[in-house]
Every structure is written in structure tokens, then in C-alpha cells.
Amino acid sequence: MKKITMTVKLPLFRPTHAKQAMYRTMRSEFARLLNRVLDIKRQQPALNAKDIDHLLKKESILPSTTRQEARKLALSRYEEWEMNKTTKSFPRFKEKQTILFNNQNWRLRYDNGRLKLGIPTIEKGSLTLEKYVPVQTNDYTEFWVQTLLMGEWDRTSKHYHPSFGRVIEIKKGQGQLYEKKKRWYFAFSVTLIIREPEKPVQGKTVGVDRGLKMIAVAGCGQTGEYLIFHGRHLGHIRRSNYSPR
Incomplete structure (x- = not known):
């Protein structure tokens, strides 16, 4: 106020x-x-x-x-x-x-x-x-x-x-x-x-692309920075537990 x-x-x-x-x-x-x-x-x-x-x-x-x-x-x-x-x-x-x-x-x-x-x-x-x-x-x-x-x-x-x-x-x-x-x-x-007007949320926009080999790639459109989340470990777990005997 x-x-x-x-x-x-x-x-x-x-x-x-x-x-x-x-x-x-x-x-x-x-x-x-x-x-x-x-x-x-x-x-x-x-x-x-x-x-x-x-x-x-x-x-x-x-x-x-x-x-x-x-x-x-x-x-x-x-x-x-x-x-x-x-x-x-x-x-x-x-x-x-x-x-x-x-x-x-x-x-x-x-x-x-x-x-x-x-x-x-x-x-x-x-x-x-x-x-x-x-x-x-x-x-x-x-x-x-x-x-x-x-x-x-x-x-x-x-x-x-x-x-x-x-x-x-x-x-x-x-x-x-x-x-x-x-x-x-x-x-x-x-x-x-x-009553003061509500201020817009300050921050950066992040885009996320999901895949199989790469579980996710997250990138910032303003800075060009990105993070890669590999799925190798998850793939190993999937093959070990769900492959047919």
C-alpha cells in the first residue's frame, strides 16, 4: 500500500x-x-x-x-x-x-x-x-x-x-x-x-525440448545458454528392469 x-x-x-x-x-x-x-x-x-x-x-x-x-x-x-x-x-x-x-x-x-x-x-x-x-x-x-x-x-x-x-x-x-x-x-x-499496481513477474523465458536419447534440453532465449540432460543412465535402468527374459 x-x-x-x-x-x-x-x-x-x-x-x-x-x-x-x-x-x-x-x-x-x-x-x-x-x-x-x-x-x-x-x-x-x-x-x-x-x-x-x-x-x-x-x-x-x-x-x-x-x-x-x-x-x-x-x-x-x-x-x-x-x-x-x-x-x-x-x-x-x-x-x-x-x-x-x-x-x-x-x-x-x-x-x-x-x-x-x-x-x-x-x-x-x-x-x-x-x-x-x-x-x-x-x-x-x-x-x-x-x-x-x-x-x-x-x-x-x-x-x-x-x-x-x-x-x-x-x-x-x-x-x-x-x-x-x-x-x-x-x-x-x-x-x-x-493500492499499488501489480508488478509483472521479472525473469527469463526457458524452453524445454524432450527426447529419448536426450531426456531434455533446456535453453534460455534471452542469453542463449542451455543445459543438456542425458538419458543414458535412465536407459540402462529401463533395459535392466523391463527387457524380456
């Missing part, structure tokens, strides 16, 4: 000033937690992920799933530093950090013909449709969104390729919320699990 991972980027469609302010608050808190985890781990290396999650729960307004993404990213960066600390300085995260969401905690759905995004935020209450935000698409991103939501290909699309017929599974990946040039975007990964 072969895996191909690609990223689909969707601009948020005119998020309100309140939404943007909330995203910036979440971004700052996400970055703070990243550096907080690094400091905790450096001071108390024996603490495990569960212990760290317990500490973060007491001091952060972010949803639990977002806190866990911060902890996982920070710990992975810490482990990289541990392996190379003789040559690398201790890692730190910048304030304008991309907010991460695991594949189970972001959703896309259509509402009155408009594609909308649902992500965990610091808003009170559960994630209802009213808290979803509209996103923009073009022909290309719409093709991948439809494929992900419907679980099948639109073979009439100009973005469909015959090689997609070998795809046996489409996996929804991690999501990211970030701001670039004063615009907010949500990007997510899609992984295609592809």
Missing part, C-alpha cells in the same frame, strides 16, 4: 470581529500552553502526559482537546531537543502559533448551501450549528471537500484523475486554524491509501 497526504486550505468567509478576537485569544493561549509544557517537562522530566494534562486543566480556558494538542506538540518538540540538546538550544514557540485540532474535533457541513466549519472554541456550551462559521471554496477545494464528506469521487470533475480508482481509503487528518495577512484560514490534511 502507498500513502499520499495533501493539504486543503479554506479561507474563513467574513468572520465577525468577535470571532476574530476570540481566535486571537485562543492563539495566544495555545502558544502559552506550548511553552508552559516545555517548562514543566524541563523542570519535572518524570511527569507523564496524564500528569501534564491535569496541570493544564487547572490553568487554561481552552477546550480539553485543544489543550491536549498543545501538550502533544510541545512534548514532541521537547523529545527532539532531548536527542540533540548538545547542538540545539531549548525550543520556544512564538505567540502567533497555529492552533491545532485532531481529526475527530473539527467538522465540515453544509447549511442552506453554504459550507461551514465547526471547531472547539472557548465559547460556552456545546458545538451547535449556530457556532459554525462559513468558509470559502473554489472548484479544487470543493472537489476534495465533497470527496471527504460523501466518501466517493465525482468522476465528472476536471480534478478527478483515473489513478484515483486505485484509492481504497480516504482518511481525514489534522486541522489547523491560523491568520495570514489579516485573513483567517482553516487547513486540513487528507491522506489517500492507494
